[in-house]
Amino acid sequence: MPTFTAFTTLPGKAPAEALGEAMEALTPEPYGIGVFEIEDDSGLWEVGGYFTEHPDEAGLALLATLHDAKPFAVSELPDTDWVAKVKRELAPVRAGRFYLYGSHDADTVPDDSVPLLIEAAMAFGTGHHGTTRGCLEALDRLATRGIEAKTVADIGCGTAVLAMAAARIWPVTPIAGDIDPVAVEVSEANLAANDMAGRVTCLEATGFDHPQIADGAPYELIFANILKGPLIDLAPDLAKHLAPNGYTILSGLLNDQADDVAAAYAKQGLTDVEATQIGDWTTLLLSRPS
The missing domain is CATH 3.40.50.150 (Vaccinia Virus protein VP39)
Structure with a gap:
């Protein structure tokens, strides 16, 4: 199943949340919307939507204009098995006495370590x-x-x-x-x-x-x-x-x-x-x- 994204930025939390709420009325509708502050002291917020069909770019352009946001950048994400990709690319990590690994690397745990199993599907905070x-x-x-x-x-x-x-x-x-x-x-x-x-x-x-x-x-x-x-x-x-x-x-x-x-x-x-x-x-x- 293809995944499309549409992202923009604008200043201020309240305007960003209002734009995120307005995106819910789009057709096709997004299956997920995110509103995040950009942590660079710029005061900008990022608003993004995720779609299983190509989003209505005219509708996005209208929303951007109405909410004083930058034009939406629309992209199609490659069809990727993210869990398999993470398993391939996230090698175990040694942090002092701690050894963080996925189940596919269970045979690599050193005897002198404190092991912590963190699966690839739970990738934030893997170490x-x-x-x-x-x-x-x-x-x-x-x-x-x-x-x-x-x-x-x-x-x-x-x-x-x-x-x-x-x-x-x-x-x-x-x-x-x-x-x-x-x-x-x-x-x-x-x-x-x-x-x-x-x-x-x-x-x-x-x-x-x-x-x-x-x-x-x-x-x-x-x-x-x-x-x-x-x-x-x-x-x-x-x-x-x-x-x-x-x-x-x-x-x-x-x-x-x-x-x-x-x-x-x-x-x-x-x-x-x-x-x-x-x-x-x-x-x-x-x-x-x-």
Whole structure:
């Protein structure tokens, strides 16, 4: 079945959401619509639709004009078995003591590693991205220094791979929250695949705004692998939920964004422990002095 896409950009969240809603009335109708902020400080939002038939380009042009958006770029995606492609291209990843792999690479797990099975069909958060790998390596360094967190939260957990890694090395039941209910389902599936059902509490939550997350505070370790803007917005809440002498591992940051995020957390009393770069991405390890 062919897949067609139509993407445009325009300034502002409200106009972008209005355009996304208007796209629902197109014929043929899209089977999926996405509205996302472009994280480059431009103020632009991307609006996209996915179609099983060639979209009405005249209708798209009219919507773009009415909503002061750029002309839609329409493309046909190749008919690709994405799971097979990911299996071919995503080799296992070693991040400190952690070894992330798909079931097709189960025979490659080193004896001296902490294995985490993340299937190719659940590709976000597999560890191949510099941000996830950076967080795992920071966790590995904490554990190597003899630190053992008794309370752990993973905010914006994605696949919950970070929470799972903490539960593998410490006798702790982390709380993992994500705004996306699909991420919560994926997290539960990952736990089952790793024989870790019940080892992580997975919740649909925005930041710390959930009774179970609030009740679990203060946390001795908090992961937040999200984006620059949400990380800065999260700083006061994260600091409030972090235990004295606790640590936070932050990522989702381009290298040139790290100083701004570190400054936002410094205002909340968190101090730099280290910043590490993997390619274009930075991971921050911060601490809250007692």
